[in-house]
Amino acid sequence: MTRMAVSGRLAQLRVRHMMLLDLIAEGGSLSKAAEALAVSQPAVTAMLQELEGVLGVQLVERDRKGARLTTIGAATHARLRQVLNALNGLESGLTMAPKVHHLRVGVLTTAMLELVPDAVAKLRRHGPQTSFQFFEDTVENVVNGVLDGSLDCGIGRIGTGVLQSANSKRLQITQIQKAAMKVVGAPTHPICALDRVKLAALLDYSWILLPRGSQSRAAFDDAFVQQGLVPPLPVVESLSFYSNFHLASKTDLLTIAPSAALEHFAAANIVKAIKIRWPIGLSPFMFFCLKEMSDGAAISAFRTALLAHGRLRKD
Numbered sequence: 001m002t003r004m005a006v007s008g009r010l011a012q013l014r015v016r017h018m019m020l021l022d023l024i025a026e027g028g029s030l031s032k033a034a035e036a037l038a039v040s041q042p043a044v045t046a047m048l049q050e051l052e053g054v055l056g057v058q059l060v061e062r063d064r065k066g067a068r069l070t071t072i073g074a075a076t077h078a079r080l081r082q083v084l085n086a087l088n089g090l091e092s093g094l095t096m097a098p099k100v101h102h103l104r105v106g107v108l109t110t111a112m113l114e115l116v117p118d119a120v121a122k123l124r125r126h127g128p129q130t131s132f133q134f135f136e137d138t139v140e141n142v143v144n145g146v147l148d149g150s151l152d153c154g155i156g157r158i159g160t161g162v163l164q165s166a167n168s169k170r171l172q173i174t175q176i177q178k179a180a181m182k183v184v185g186a187p188t189h190p191i192c193a194l195d196r197v198k199l200a201a202l203l204d205y206s207w208i209l210l211p212r213g214s215q216s217r218a219a220f221d222d223a224f225v226q227q228g229l230v231p232p233l234p235v236v237e238s239l240s241f242y243s244n245f246h247l248a249s250k251t252d253l254l255t256i257a258p259s260a261a262l263e264h265f266a267a268a269n270i271v272k273a274i275k276i277r278w279p280i281g282l283s284p285f286m287f288f289c290l291k292e293m294s295d296g297a298a299i300s301a302f303r304t305a306l307l308a309h310g311r312l313r314k315d
Contacts, residue, residue: 017051020044021059021069021077029066078148085149101130101298106142106154110241110261111285115177116155119305127301146171146289153289153299155306157215157282172294176285176306179258181219181278184271186249197276199227208244208255209234216241219280220256226279245271258282 016037023033034044052059059073069077107116112134123130135142135151139158145151147167155176162168183202185192191205203224210216221231235253238244244255245265255271256278265271287303294300 017047017054018080020047020051021073021080024048024060024067025069025074025077028068030060030062082149101128102133103130103298103302104133104135104150104152105302106135106137106145106151106156108139108142108156108285109136110258111155112136113264114260115285115306115309118309119302122305122308123301127305128297130298130301143167143171143288149290152293152296153287153302155285155287157284158286158288159215159283170290171288172291173286173288174303174307176287177260177309178284179260179282181216181256181281182259182262182273183254183256183276183278184245184248184262184266184273185254186251187269187272189252189254189272189274191254191274192272195275197274199223199276199279200229202254202276203229203232205232205254206252207232207234208236208238208247208253210239210241210244211237214239215282216256216258219278219282223278223280 019037020033023036024030027033027036030044030048031041034041037044039047048060055076057072057076058070059076060067061070105116116134120132135145137145139154139156139162142151142154142156143158143162146154147170157179158173163173183197191197209220212218212221224231236244236247238247241255241257241261242265244257245262247253248255249270254274259273262271262273266273287306289299
């Protein structure tokens with residue numbers, strides 16, 4: 001095994017040195033950083049001088065208003081935050097003994113309904129012993145968490161903006177599952193009894209939709225626009241598919257959602273899908289992690305379990 005070498009200068013750094021830029025960026029002064037570290041301000045000044053001396057650059061500018069990071073200081077801060085997040089991940093993994101592996105996973109809420117539970121169940125039966133921390137959040141925040149090291153991996157629908165960004169080159173991205181859209185209403189809604197429904201006929205109904213800016217709303221609106229129709233405006237806007245299902249079940253309103261989100265509610269006869277094939281789907285679920293982390297035993301096993309679910313499940 002190749003030994004990881006650290007230069008003599010970097011070997012002088014301690015965790016407090018790494019925390020220092022984070023505290024200055026947050027508090028805007030050396031005095032607040034000193035207070036957070038429970039040391040004197042001269043001690044913090046000395047720590048900053050040591051850090052700048054080791055790296056050979058000016059990291060902080062000071063004036064009467066306080067202290068702020070230089071351009072290179074901000075870049076250094078971002079890289080040191082990755083190191084600190086990796087150390088936090090190591091600590092979390094060690095406190096989960098006797099588990100061998102530990103994963104911090106950022107995930108969309110809809111993936112927690114079926115995709116992730118099935119993959120975890122598979123790992124429990126056949127994979128390496130792994131403990132998990134799941135953080136449900138937006139795709140943007142999950143991607144940023146993976147990039148800054150506060151998350152080990154993420155599951156979400158990555159749009160073209162992320163794929164075209166410079167940071168995407170740092171990510172190992174794997175497609176897991178495509179996602180079809182389903183229109184649903186209350187089981188007693190008259191439209192659910194029809195053998196076939198055309199898109200234009202849906203203009204006559206009232207809707208519960210996710211807000212504009214969401215992929216689901218874009219898939220809804222674009223389907224009408226592509227046929228030269230004006231998309232209907234919603235009577236209700238709500239961010240939660242699950243709240244929307246319950247609203248639809250009690251009213252004459254229709255809603256639209258990914259098929260994976262629908263299954264359990266349809267099986268419980270809370271809502272029912274109408275017979276129309278929606279022409280536009282969502283971006284597929286993607287699994288992503290930093291390229292240098294992609295060969296880790298726990299990440300590889302988790303990705304394989306997710307892929308197995310995606311192959312079995314065809315929307």
